[in-house]
Amino acid sequence: MNFSSISIDQLKALDMVSYLYSLGFEPSKIVRDDYWYRSPLRTENTPSFKINRRLNRWYDHGMGKGGSIIDFGMLFFKCSFAEFLKNGGSAVSQPAVQAPLPGGISQKESKIIIYREKSLESQALVKYLRQRKIPMGIARRFCREISYKINDHSYYGIGFKNDMGGFEIRNPYFKSSSSPKAATTLSCNSGEVLVFEGFFDFLSYRAATAQHKEKKDFVILNSLSFIEKMRPFMEEHKTIRLFLDRDQAGMETARRALEWSSKYKDESPMYSGYKDVSEWFMNCAETERRKLRPGLKP
Numbered sequence: 001m002n003f004s005s006i007s008i009d010q011l012k013a014l015d016m017v018s019y020l021y022s023l024g025f026e027p028s029k030i031v032r033d034d035y036w037y038r039s040p041l042r043t044e045n046t047p048s049f050k051i052n053r054r055l056n057r058w059y060d061h062g063m064g065k066g067g068s069i070i071d072f073g074m075l076f077f078k079c080s081f082a083e084f085l086k087n088g089g090s091a092v093s094q095p096a097v098q099a100p101l102p103g104g105i106s107q108k109e110s111k112i113i114i115y116r117e118k119s120l121e122s123q124a125l126v127k128y129l130r131q132r133k134i135p136m137g138i139a140r141r142f143c144r145e146i147s148y149k150i151n152d153h154s155y156y157g158i159g160f161k162n163d164m165g166g167f168e169i170r171n172p173y174f175k176s177s178s179s180p181k182a183a184t185t186l187s188c189n190s191g192e193v194l195v196f197e198g199f200f201d202f203l204s205y206r207a208a209t210a211q212h213k214e215k216k217d218f219v220i221l222n223s224l225s226f227i228e229k230m231r232p233f234m235e236e237h238k239t240i241r242l243f244l245d246r247d248q249a250g251m252e253t254a255r256r257a258l259e260w261s262s263k264y265k266d267e268s269p270m271y272s273g274y275k276d277v278s279e280w281f282m283n284c285a286e287t288e289r290r291k292l293r294p295g296l297k298p
Contacts, residue, residue: 011085012068016051016058019069023076024112024176027051039063041075043197043224043249062248077174112178114167116147117159125158128172133282134203138210142203148178160184160199160220168199168222183226185233186218193217193237197224197244197276204281205243224253231260240264245276 017027017035027035028047039049039060048061059066065075073084120126120140129139139158146159146167157171164182169175184199194216196202202220217237219230224244234240240263244250250268257264271280 008070011070013056014069015053016056016069016072017053020051023174024178038225041072042247043245045224045249045253077172111150112169112176113149114146114159114178115149115154117144120145120158122156125156125171128170129158132200132204132278134200134207135210138203138206142199142206160222162222170200177222181223183222183230184218184220185230186220188215188217190215190217191238192241193219193234193239194241194243195219195221195230195234197221197250198278201243201245201277204278208281224249227253227257235261235263238263241267243267243270243277246271247275250276 020026020037020040023040025037025040027037029036033052033054035051035053036047037049037051038044038047039062041049041060041063044062049058050061051058057066057068058072065071070081070084073079074081077084120129120136120143122145125145126136129136142160144159144161144167145156146169147154147156148169149155155171155174157169157174159167159169161167162177162180162182162184164180166180166182167178169177194205196205196218197220199220199222202218219234221227221230240257240261242254242257242264244254244266246268254264254266254268258266271277271284274280274283
């Protein structure tokens with residue numbers, strides 16, 4: 001469904017709880033008409049994103065922003081109003097069913113279903129990776145092109161597999177994950193492990209260090225909520241280097257980790273001034289990228 005084929009009023013009337021469910025987001029708690037989520041617009045541990053289902057409006061307390069489905073879509077997909085009307089509907093269709101009712105009961109399941117994976121070939125995805133300065137050799141080594149369905153509509157995107165077989169999914173207009181959700185570990189029995197919040201941060205690091213044959217273990221959390229679960233694996237290593245986002249949630253998580261053990265090292269000052277490794281990598285000069293290379297310090 002293309003959102004430009006319906007009126008603005010019809011678009012604003014789409015049930016936001018069902019819309020978020022089709023994107024893979026479920027409420028953490030429901031209090032009368034208020035549905036509370038961990039924000040889809042940023043990383044957080046305590047749910048502060050609310051949809052009032054009666055009003056069909058959202059508000060993110062951490063950002064201090066809210067509005068209609070249009071306001072949400074423009075922030076979520078990082079696009080203009082016209083782009084959301086044209087392309088937002090090609091990434092996720094109008095939900096055909098209601099999201100789960102309180103207690104987890106739903107009239108019909110509306111999940112992301114992966115039905116095919118292959119090597120990255122789509123020109124649209126290749127262009128997207130180039131825009132993010134990720135070499136195709138690195139992208140094809142760690143990612144797959146996946147085809148998936150939502151409500152019987154088919155789409156495709158970049159898939160990054162986790163340790164339980166689920167995928168983190170990205171394309172220019174869509175970001176979500178398939179079940180089961182989990183972290184991703186890559187091990188070569190190194191004494192050092194590097195920890196990233198998202199897989200584009202990891203890919204950016206690999207691109208920055210591509211000419212160096214370093215042997216490191218990696219943890220890609222795919223969600224900060226997995227940091228505790230990954231502690232046993234991380235703490236098998238002598239050194240744990242944290243490359244988390246420089247937002248409130250990422251910096252608070254790094255602070256807590258530093259209190260757990262002296263093994264943890266916060267590397268985020270390397271990309272000070274940027275939200276994360278990926279944003280820094282896309283915008284900095286080659287001389288700045290050398291900061292991430294072995295043996296080099298900022």
